[in-house]
Amino acid sequence: MADTPTSNLAAGRNDPSLDTEGLKRAFHDMLLIRRFEERAGQLYGMGLIGGFCHLYIGQEAVVVGVQMALKEGDKIITSYRDHGQMIAAGMDPRGVMAELTGRATGYSRGKGGSMHMFSREKNFYGGHGIVGAQVALGIGLAFANKYRGTDEVSMTYFGEGASNQGQVYESFNLAALHKLPCVFVIENNRYGMGTSVERSSAASQHLWRNGEPWGIPGKQVDGMDVSAVNAATREAVAYCRAGNGPYLLEMSTYRYRGHSMSDPAKYRQRSEVDEIRQKHDPIDHVRSQLLASGVEEAELKAVEDGIKAVVADATEFAKTSPEPDPAELYTDVLVEA
Template sequence: MGTNAKQVGKAGNNGPSLTRDQFLKAYYDMLLIRRFEEKAGQLYGMGLIGGFCHLYIGQEAVVVGIQMSLKDGDKLITSYRDHGQMLVAGMTPRGVMAELTGRSTGYSHGKGGSMHMFSREKNFYGGHGIVGAQVSLGIGLAFANKYRDTDEVSVAYFGDGAANQGQVYESFNLAALLKLPCIFVIENNRYGMGTAVERASASHELYKNGEPWGIPGKRVDGMDVAAVYAAAEEAVKHCHEGKGPYLLEMMTYRYRGHSMSDPAKYRTRDEVDEVRKTRDPIEHVKHILLDSGVTEAELKTMETEIKGIVNDSAEFAQTSPEPDPAELYTDVVLEA
């Protein structure tokens, strides 16, 4: 085992160890998401991003840890807080930022914006603006995988605010009934819009919500990328063995408001600062890397590279043309 393959961290008590290279990749991906989101927030403030814009800052370990357990062909679908999923799926920062700013070079040709962009090539089937709607679509993707007899899984992300929607439970039932290879991921960031989960859900253990249908569940520290990876590996294995769906409740936290228009007055600044100080997922991995022998200079070089990529995506977006008015009439009806 070479130096870079040295195991430097454990993912839970019995979980697989992560190598230094894996932690480096996780650090890079999480930092890319955060810097991208910070830039998106700046562009929104400048009036260059219209409509809604829901940032993923603070939740980076969830998508990065899960993506580490997936392979080409596995499918992703999520809600409107979707930029992180896009980037880890391999969608380019240029294409994503261009879509956010409504440009023709964006993934949905400037017509989807922040909440509705897709990439069939990267098996990313969209952010969806209707709360919980993506879950039933996610089991449709899983049904396609099973029908075609592939070993691919579908990952359906949704938040604590969507966890008690009716279509979510209908999806649990059908996925369990047909033993569909679907991983349900509840990103419990503690607030559905502005309402604390404890005030909105009679169930305070959302990972148990699939129990009536026999769906196993696990609560995971969603601020620890290694713990997320270990849980995702277990869920993927469960699906590959033909046992049906699996439910993961990721305990995470968003630092910004529900959307860019949300002043987030329903929580204290001290609460946010405490999470940043004690549980930040990127700082956690940074300390692991430094303890393993990675130098500050190496991390600084990585950060400089990411800053250049993000700045380039913003420049590309701002200099790309807006869609032709004729685009209003395309992608409306598919004639087959």
């Protein structure tokens, strides 16, 4: 059993980069992701979501802090723990929930499910089920940005488990060689499936240094603090936009649920999860900051009520949407040239 993973949670903490209005937005977006994921877990238990379902509960500060540092046109690509990125990017909760439940109104018309939905409109390029495979695709997006002469960046997410995959290091090499505008974001939630990072990585305390052989700068960040995430992402994005090449951010975060809905997470003690919830929960942290700044409890309650209504609406929309026509089996599977 690994030690309680609190030692790195304050690593890389930056001066707050978000004012009160920014914290309000972060509170809304993180709470929307949390409540959406909780409802998705319920629907999975009811048998309305099939296949795989990897929840993002606990990690909300990472995607929200990152997204608030981006601009229109920046690209996003990630792995299968992807609903948080979708919602942070502005994808409609109705369409996301409909896709999770396999409905024709979903983002991939009910054929992609949890791991494979996309939105060109929001520059969200998946959701990928093969561990680490999205990293090579992420530098491809960065290459396209550079080729087109834009200053847009590619935000390429992967976990600490994927950080040891061979294609990740190949991607580091190519990104550095061609000075591609790619921010590699390692979401280190301490456990790859059921194996702690200390047991799977020789550099478990220093994943932010994994790009050093190729001259890629990196930083370890408190991924449970949305302000710290936002400040570090702004720095990384500015570095890439200036034409300096890639940057690596290791976000020290934590997932409250198992690896997927089929994982009872018996490889860690309940006290470990409880300690993180009580001392490092990203939403509670922002709530406390807002109350301390003079925001009324009633205003936060109104935000919560609004989010409850959005999630309820998305759920009802998904439940009442039609299933895909069987003819959809033959669409979008072959391009004839």
